[in-house]
Amino acid sequence: AKKRGRNRCELESSAHGDPDDGRMNRRGELRRAIEDGELCLFYQPQIDLISGQMNGFEALVRWDHPDRGLLAPSAFIDFAEESGLILPLGAWVINAAVAQQAAWHRSASERPPVRMSINISAIQLNDPRLEEMVTEALERHGVAPGLLTLEVTETALTADPDAALRTLEILKALGVRLAIDDFGTGHSSLTYLKRFPIDELKIDRSFIAGLTTDSKDHAIVASCVQLAHATNLIAVAEGVETPTQLSALTELHCDLAQGYFYTRPMSAEDLEPWFIPRPEN
Ligand code: C2E
Ligand code: CA
Ligand code: CA
């Protein structure tokens, strides 16, 4: 009876086009979102801890879903990676972020050009067309490669370190900057820091969260900043939420900080006020 029950289920599901229907619908929906302009970018400022001035932005993707409203990446990035749609999605992000850099520059060319960081998934890093995609976006919009930072996670680098090294060297040769994201959460060996042509180390938010309350987190953040500087990297703290975290990071000589203490990620329009330089004090 069990067996029959199962068969009946199978029959039923094939009659409805399942089991993969939900998945296919989801895939179709995300594909359409990418093609029809339902994705958008939010930007979070990165602040220079010495000057107090804005140094650039991290672009963070959102899905402005017609029924479900504004969706955070946690709602769709994993699925994008599993379904392969991360490649067209990632291509859209690269182009949109660079286009926004160019637009901001055009709208006030007396301002210093805007630096932008974008997140690159492990799958994109393995895509042989990544270099061409980045080059094309920069050329199309007339943005200097040195103004673009590609953030990759430790995990993306350690899965196949030799392949990752080749890709990073190709990207580095374009003149873009490279950052290790979520540093401290993966299992990167210090050897990679030495071998990989990295420019920035982004200390994971989980360590910043305990920075002023947990002596171990404080020690970890201090070591990350020292390690970054000892290997000629810039240290970036993410997830800064309080003034005490900010002063601790300043004392540790961390270079850049981003987090809700300054602002949540915002749309390009809402960010306009951030372009007005702050008065010197
Ligand atoms: P991430 O790269 O580590 O980005 C930082 C995340 O921390 C963002 O979440 C940001 O909104 C959040 N955040 C910033 N400041 C604070 C803070 O002070 N406190 C707290 N609690 N959170 C803060 P978001 O935008 O939801 O993005 C989540 C993740 O999704 C990103 O983590 C990144 O891994 C991924 N992601 C975002 N955009 C893209 C993209 O365009 N491509 C790819 N492949 N992944 C992306
Ligand atoms: Ca990031
Ligand atoms: Ca991060």
Ligand code: CA
């Ligand atoms: Ca993260």
